[in-house]
Amino acid sequence: MILGVAAYTLSGAISLSNPALGPTAIPVALSGHQDAPGAGTDGEPGDAAAVWRTIRIEARNMSFKPHSIAIRPGETVRLVIFNSGKLRHEFVIASNAEHLEHRAAMRRMPDMNMTGEPNAVTVDPGQSKELIWKFGDDPKVEFSCDIPGHAEAGMTGIFRTVR
Numbered sequence: 001m002i003l004g005v006a007a008y009t010l011s012g013a014i015s016l017s018n019p020a021l022g023p024t025a026i027p028v029a030l031s032g033h034q035d036a037p038g039a040g041t042d043g044e045p046g047d048a049a050a051v052w053r054t055i056r057i058e059a060r061n062m063s064f065k066p067h068s069i070a071i072r073p074g075e076t077v078r079l080v081i082f083n084s085g086k087l088r089h090e091f092v093i094a095s096n097a098e099h100l101e102h103r104a105a106m107r108r109m110p111d112m113n114m115t116g117e118p119n120a121v122t123v124d125p126g127q128s129k130e131l132i133w134k135f136g137d138d139p140k141v142e143f144s145c146d147i148p149g150h151a152e153a154g155m156t157g158i159f160r161t162v163r
Contacts, residue, residue, distance in 0.1 A: 042136030043093065045118035046076035051132060054078040057143075057157075059123055061085040062150060064143065067157040071141075076134040083123040089145045089155070092120040093133055102146045110148050135159065 052075050058065045059081055071077070081091045092102060092114065106112055114120035121129035135141065138161065145155040 042095075042138035043119075043141060044134050044136075046078075046132040046134035048078070048132055050076040050134070051078045052076055054080060056080045056082065057091065059083040059085060059089040059091065059145065059155075061087065062153040062155050064091075064145075064155060064157045069157070069159050070162045071135045071159045073135065073137045073161055073163065076132065079131045079133060080128055081121060081123050081130065082128045083125050086125050087150075088122065088124050088147065089150065090114055090120060090122050090147055091129070091131070091143060092117075092146050093131070093141060093143050093159075094119060095138075096142055099142060099144050099146060099151065103148070103151060106146050107148050135161065137161065 052072075055069060055077050057069075057079060062085075079091070083089050092099065094102065114122045119131070119133065121131060123129045140161070141159040143157045143159065144151045
C-alpha cells in the first residue's frame with residue numbers, strides 16, 4: 001500500500017502528496033539554500049508593493065533575450081517571461097550549483113513543472129509568466145532553462161549586481 005509520493009522541488013522543499021491528507025511541503029536545507037523554502041541564491045521572493053521596475057525577458061527557442069541584466073543589491077523586480085519559442089521552457093533563478101542539482105533532477109523527471117516555486121516558472125509556448133524577486137548582494141546570480149538539453153544549448157543568463 002502506497003501512503004504518499006514525494007517529489008523534490010527547487011525551492012528547497014519536499015512536496016508530499018497523500019490522497020488522504022492532500023499535498024504538503026516540508027522545508028529541506030539544500031546546498032546554496034537557506035532553511036526557508038524559496039530563500040536561496042542570496043535572494044528571496046519579493047513583495048509586489050516593493051517592486052522597483054519590471055524586466056521583460058523573452059524565452060526563444062534556445063536563448064533568453066536579454067541574457068545579461070544589471071541588478072542593484074536589495075532591488076526587488078518583477079520579471080515577466082514570455083515564451084516566443086515552440087518548446088516549453090523554464091526560467092529559474094539560482095546559483096550555478098543549484099542549477100546543476102536541478103538539471104540532474106530534471107533528467108530524472110523531465111516533465112517536472114515549476115508552478116508554485118518562488119524562484120522559477122514553467123512557460124508554455126505563446127504564454128507569459130511572472131516572478132517577483134528581491135536580490136541580495138551576490139555579484140552573479142544565474143537564470144537558466146533547466147529542461148534537459150536547453151541550458152547546454154545556451155539557454156542561460158546572468159543577473160549582474162552593480163553598485
